[in-house]
Amino acid sequence: MQPSNNDVLLRVSGLSKRFDGLVAVDNLEFEVLSGEIFGLIGPNGAGKSTTFNLISGFIPWTTGKVQVCGKEMRRAKPLVASEAGLVRTFQHGSYVGGMSVRDNLRLGTIVRNKASDRDAAVLETAQRLGLSDYLDETTSNLPHGLQRLVSMAIAIAAQPRLLCLDEPLTGLNETEVATVLNVLHDYRKTEGRAILLVEHNMKAVMRICDRILVLHHGAHLATGSPEDIRGNKAVIEAYLGESHAA
Amino acid sequence: MLKSTSTISWLVFAGAALLLSLLLQDLYLRSVLNLIAISALLAVSLRFVMLMGELNFAIAAFVGIGAYAAGYMSTAMEVPFWLAILIAGIGTGIVSAAFGAVTLRAKGPYFLLIGFAFTEAIRVAYSKVPALGGTSGMVGIFPPIAMDPWMPFFVMATVIVLLLIFFILERSDFGRVLFAIREKEEVARSVGINTFIYKIATIAFACFAAGIAGGLHAFVNNVISPGDFSYLMAAFALAYVKVGGEDHFFGPILGAIFLVSLSAYSLGFGGDEHFIYGGAIVLVVLLLPKGAVGAIANMRPKKAHVKGGGHAALEQ
Amino acid sequence: MQTFIQLGATTLQIGAVYVLFSLGLTLIFGVMRIVNFVHGHIFAVAALVVAYLLPILVGGGLAAPAAYVVASACGIAVSLALGAIIYLFGFRYFQRDLVGSFILSIGLVLLLDGVLLHVFGGAVRGVPEIFPGSVNIAGAQITVQRLFLCGVAFLMAGILYWTLGHTKLGRALRAVAYDHEAAMMMGVPYARIAFFGFLIASLLAAIAGALIAPVSIVSPVIGTDYLIKGFIAVIIGGLGSVPGAILGSLFVALVETLGGYYFDSSYAAIAIFALVIVVLLFRPKGMMGRA
Numbered sequence: 001m002q003p004s005n006n007d008v009l010l011r012v013s014g015l016s017k018r019f020d021g022l023v024a025v026d027n028l029e030f031e032v033l034s035g036e037i038f039g040l041i042g043p044n045g046a047g048k049s050t051t052f053n054l055i056s057g058f059i060p061w062t063t064g065k066v067q068v069c070g071k072e073m074r075r076a077k078p079l080v081a082s083e084a085g086l087v088r089t090f091q092h093g094s095y096v097g098g099m100s101v102r103d104n105l106r107l108g109t110i111v112r113n114k115a116s117d118r119d120a121a122v123l124e125t126a127q128r129l130g131l132s133d134y135l136d137e138t139t140s141n142l143p144h145g146l147q148r149l150v151s152m153a154i155a156i157a158a159q160p161r162l163l164c165l166d167e168p169l170t171g172l173n174e175t176e177v178a179t180v181l182n183v184l185h186d187y188r189k190t191e192g193r194a195i196l197l198v199e200h201n202m203k204a205v206m207r208i209c210d211r212i213l214v215l216h217h218g219a220h221l222a223t224g225s226p227e228d229i230r231g232n233k234a235v236i237e238a239y240l241g242e243s244h245a246a
Numbered sequence: 247m248l249k250s251t252s253t254i255s256w257l258v259f260a261g262a263a264l265l266l267s268l269l270l271q272d273l274y275l276r277s278v279l280n281l282i283a284i285s286a287l288l289a290v291s292l293r294f295v296m297l298m299g300e301l302n303f304a305i306a307a308f309v310g311i312g313a314y315a316a317g318y319m320s321t322a323m324e325v326p327f328w329l330a331i332l333i334a335g336i337g338t339g340i341v342s343a344a345f346g347a348v349t350l351r352a353k354g355p356y357f358l359l360i361g362f363a364f365t366e367a368i369r370v371a372y373s374k375v376p377a378l379g380g381t382s383g384m385v386g387i388f389p390p391i392a393m394d395p396w397m398p399f400f401v402m403a404t405v406i407v408l409l410l411i412f413f414i415l416e417r418s419d420f421g422r423v424l425f426a427i428r429e430k431e432e433v434a435r436s437v438g439i440n441t442f443i444y445k446i447a448t449i450a451f452a453c454f455a456a457g458i459a460g461g462l463h464a465f466v467n468n469v470i471s472p473g474d475f476s477y478l479m480a481a482f483a484l485a486y487v488k489v490g491g492e493d494h495f496f497g498p499i500l501g502a503i504f505l506v507s508l509s510a511y512s513l514g515f516g517g518d519e520h521f522i523y524g525g526a527i528v529l530v531v532l533l534l535p536k537g538a539v540g541a542i543a544n545m546r547p548k549k550a551h552v553k554g555g556g557h558a559a560l561e562q
Numbered sequence: 563m564q565t566f567i568q569l570g571a572t573t574l575q576i577g578a579v580y581v582l583f584s585l586g587l588t589l590i591f592g593v594m595r596i597v598n599f600v601h602g603h604i605f606a607v608a609a610l611v612v613a614y615l616l617p618i619l620v621g622g623g624l625a626a627p628a629a630y631v632v633a634s635a636c637g638i639a640v641s642l643a644l645g646a647i648i649y650l651f652g653f654r655y656f657q658r659d660l661v662g663s664f665i666l667s668i669g670l671v672l673l674l675d676g677v678l679l680h681v682f683g684g685a686v687r688g689v690p691e692i693f694p695g696s697v698n699i700a701g702a703q704i705t706v707q708r709l710f711l712c713g714v715a716f717l718m719a720g721i722l723y724w725t726l727g728h729t730k731l732g733r734a735l736r737a738v739a740y741d742h743e744a745a746m747m748m749g750v751p752y753a754r755i756a757f758f759g760f761l762i763a764s765l766l767a768a769i770a771g772a773l774i775a776p777v778s779i780v781s782p783v784i785g786t787d788y789l790i791k792g793f794i795a796v797i798i799g800g801l802g803s804v805p806g807a808i809l810g811s812l813f814v815a816l817v818e819t820l821g822g823y824y825f826d827s828s829y830a831a832i833a834i835f836a837l838v839i840v841v842l843l844f845r846p847k848g849m850m851g852r853a
Binding site for chain 2 (some may be wrong): 656672676828847
């Protein structure tokens with residue numbers, strides 16, 4: 001990990017993605033700062049997932065610049081992004097179902113830890129997420145809520161500076177959501193870390209995020225604190241428009 | 247890393263195999279034992295690459311490269327036989343790494359078929375090189391006469407060492423990464439694992455073993471020709487894996503033991519090797535998709551599905 | 563110029579059989595996502611039946627062309643029956659399972675190798691020319707027999723192309739090849755369509771086998787040679803693509819023709835492999851391939 005620029009963990013400028021004439025992301029510009037939980041929200045089809053895939057290096061952008069922890073990203077190289085300190089989860093099944101929880105977590109520990117330290121790292125991460133009792137279960141056998149925790153645990157085990165979560169709360173009940181929010185709250189307390197969150201669960205987003213960026217039709221609609229966003233007319237219209245259409 | 251039951255199984259298995267290789271006197275049976283050992287090595291190598299989700303159908307080409315390299319070094323360059331085999335193996339591993347680097351971007355059926363095309367193209371290449379004996383092949387590949395009584399032991403010991411390495415790799419974090427690559431490669435990549443390097447390393451080691459198998463094949467048969475290394479060799483290796491069971495490390499070994507013995511036995515009846523292998527594969531694939539190992543596993547009582555008690559709140 | 567025309571004609575002739583062969587391979591992959599190695603034997607069986615029956619029929623007094631038609635019909639029927647059995651008792655259970663179906667097809671290849679050897683013997687057979695003589699087209703010499711082969715091959719390719727584009731069955735096949743789950747949700751009877759797809763592919767291989775009998779020596783192993791080239795053509799063109807199969811087949815035929823003319827024909831195998839590598843380096847799914 002490069003300890004170059006400690007404040008700005010993610011700097012995105014002029015980011016655009018075109019799919020054969022359809023503009024999925026339009027000239028996006030934002031920053032994620034150390035210590036914050038940053039939310040990326042927007043109505044369906046706003047381009048959240050595409051943006052997420054772009055910054056984590058999983059799809060190439062049409063134009064733009066992305067800097068992770070001060071390192072300039074080249075296109076579509078997840079390895080470079082994670083080396084710079086960005087780890088992301090996936091919307092669906094961000095775990096290896098056929099392996100035990102223990103082995104899944106171990107995947108996260110491989111790059112950052114020497115072989116002799118990995119066992120301890122797994123146990124520590126499992127404890128953080130309340131998975132200690134499930135370490136030897138096959139992940140595909142677990143209920144949905146636990147599987148989501150496993151996904152997060154794999155990412156957290158890799159100790160990223162910028163933890164990027166793609167809709168981590170989908171399908172979780174109130175208690176499970178509370179557990180996750182606590183974990184996130186604790187995670188960013190450590191020096192030099194931040195969390196980027198794509199989410200649909202408005203209540204949770206408003207509760208936990210320090211800053212929120214609202215996307216609409218792939219472009220920046222509004223940025224600000226939860227209070228700012230809550231009262232923002234344009235944002236309300238964008239969402240209302242969606243529910244009218246739906 | 248190795249559980250105590252595994253260690254005991256290994257000691258028993260290795261001990262029995264090595265003992266057999268020392269005690270068997272009948273020339274024909276010794277040659278069958280050599281064939282079983284080499285076949286088992288190939289089958290395990292093939293399954294190793296299957297762990298990452300790809301079918302290395304080019305394996306026969308690499309066996310051939312190892313065989314010809316070892317044969318050439320021994321006959322034309324007078325390299326000591328054990329060294330020839332070792333260098334052949336290393337060379338094959340390096341060539342396969344280059345092959346993998348170029349071809350692994352093609353996945354699934356494309357990678358499979360490229361392996362097939364590669365095998366056939368290399369076969370043609372051997373027959374064009376006079377130094378390698380052309381279409382009639384290379385003859386006179388002999389280990390020193392003093393080794394004659396010890397060859398089965400040498401072959402078996404070499405194979406067992408390589409099998410052990412495959413086993414350790416599979417049970418280690420390397421194996422876990424391969425499993426992840428097969429099922430959810432993007433998750434491995436997202437936590438910083440360089441899956442490309444892992445894939446190359448897997449092919450390289452699997453084909454290093456194939457090259458060694460080729461070298462062993464050359465010295466055991468004393469004569470090699472391009473026809474030995476056709477896609478059928480890969481097909482047979484695949485048969486051993488499938489019939490024995492692809493879900494367990496020992497599956498391919500069991501498959502090799504069973505099918506090679508079966509064909510040796512059937513030769514006594516003017517047997518049709520292809521027909522029997524083919525029949526066995528078709529039957530197993532249709533009736534016992536998980537092979538012998540799978541059938542055995544099915545006979546054990548299934549583990550109960552456990553739900554955590556203290557975390558009822560986390561369940562739906 | 564003369565040479566080019568002759569080479570072009572040779573390419574078309576060789577390519578014609580590859581086209582028929584690879585169309586079947588690509589169709590099966592497109593619809594069922596399986597790599598079918600037994601295709602070669604379906605082709606070989608038709609050729610073997612024709613090579614076996616023709617001398618008998620002619621010896622029995624039937625005129626050569628009529629005997630050829632009868633023998634071909636028999637050969638195609640036997641091949642189709644074989645294909646149907648293989649599908650119904652085997653591949654039907656392995657759709658979308660690449661490794662499983664591949665292993666099954668390898669088993670069937672080995673099995674059929676033995677069966678064909680026992681039934682037809684290892685000897686190679688020659689079949690007398692049905693359409694004697696040769697013609698001169700734009701300066702290139704082509705035997706009537708081979709011209710007939712070309713004609714039928716490209717006619718079949720055209721019919722297939724038209725079927726895929728303009729019939730209900732064709733649309734169903736394409737729908738299944740593109741997105742089989744969506745197709746099923748729209749009411750396409752997947753199992754039946756897959757079966758038809760397999761039969762059509764086998765029919766193409768059978769016709770190819772019947773066509774090849776008079777122009778080539780027929781032995782139980784001819785299937786393998788065409789299988790290799792057929793798959794290479796299909797990789798280059800892109801698994802699942804009909805135009806890709808045609809393009810790829812012509813490509814392979816061209817390399818083989820040029821290779822045979824300027825160098826030793828066996829270098830063609832190496833050249834073709836190099837070609838595959840180059841194509842896949844830039845287009846990992848073949849020139850026109852889809853997932």
